[in-house]
Amino acid sequence: MSNSPEWFSEAVAEPSTLQCVSVSGVSIAVRWWGRPGAPGIVLVHGGAAHSHWWDHIAPMLGDFRIAAIDLSGHGSSDRRAKYGLDSWTEELLAVCRLSELGPRPVVIGHSMGGWVSLNAGAAASEELGGIIVIDSPVRERSPEEIVASRKRAFGPLRVYPDEATALAHFRTVPEQPDSLPYVLDYVARQSITESSAGWSWRFDPNIFGTAKPRREMLARIEVRVALLRAEFGLLTPQISRDMYELLGRTAEVVEIARAGHHPMLDQPLSLIAALRTLLAGWGHSNPLVDNL
Structure with a gap:
């Protein structure tokens, strides 16, 4: 890609394969x-994002078998009549159970x-090797939902x-003025799709207002969390600090300097x-979780 560093161009050029998995009658796209x-x-x-947000990240993580999911209503996955944290969790756990992982x-x-991811840990900790969440505050609504409710974005x-x-x-x-132009351009191009009517976004606007994280789920997680x-x-x-306490004071907390929400x-x-x-570190250690 023009005007992008070599590492980025090589990462997004790394081939991935597409698989579709049926979860409760809905086709869920997974890229490998x-x-x-x-x-x-x-x-x-x-x-409102999709698996291509990881295209320059996944190939750089090392020797792993990596799956990136499109949750229902996002990307190349099908839409549902109704969305919710539990249905998305079901989709995630279905992918986690694929034998190839x-x-x-x-x-x-x-x-x-x-x-x-945290809700999956609360539901099935024994099936996961760990959970890493990136700028995911457990509170009532996501920033996308707040903006959608104020009719500033994500309408029809x-x-x-x-x-x-x-x-x-x-x-x-939220808006992020310091995003790298070549990354933003790449993600934007993967976020639109063409139809006979023209060009539009690859998400269902009905997803908003459906994800309600429950603070009590953190106390039920019995696998290591970062x-x-x-x-x-x-x-x-x-x-x-609040999440750290609810997780039993065992989570690792790491700050990414100069980073915005994305x-x-x-x-x-x-x-x-x-x-x-x-x-x-996790590959060479055992989790120190009190209730394991």
């Missing part, structure tokens, strides 16, 4: 990287995807006459370094 037989990782995007994969979720899907017009309207929520906090993100020091857009190499460090 890495060596079959290697330890498993499942990547979970945030609200091997036993107890590590789940990595961003923003709303972190809520889904607009249709644009051409690709350039659609790309010009791509925005992150909280990645973006310095300029939404997971504040106070919320981090660190894969503005600080991708720092995010990759943090994930690789955590994964390397």
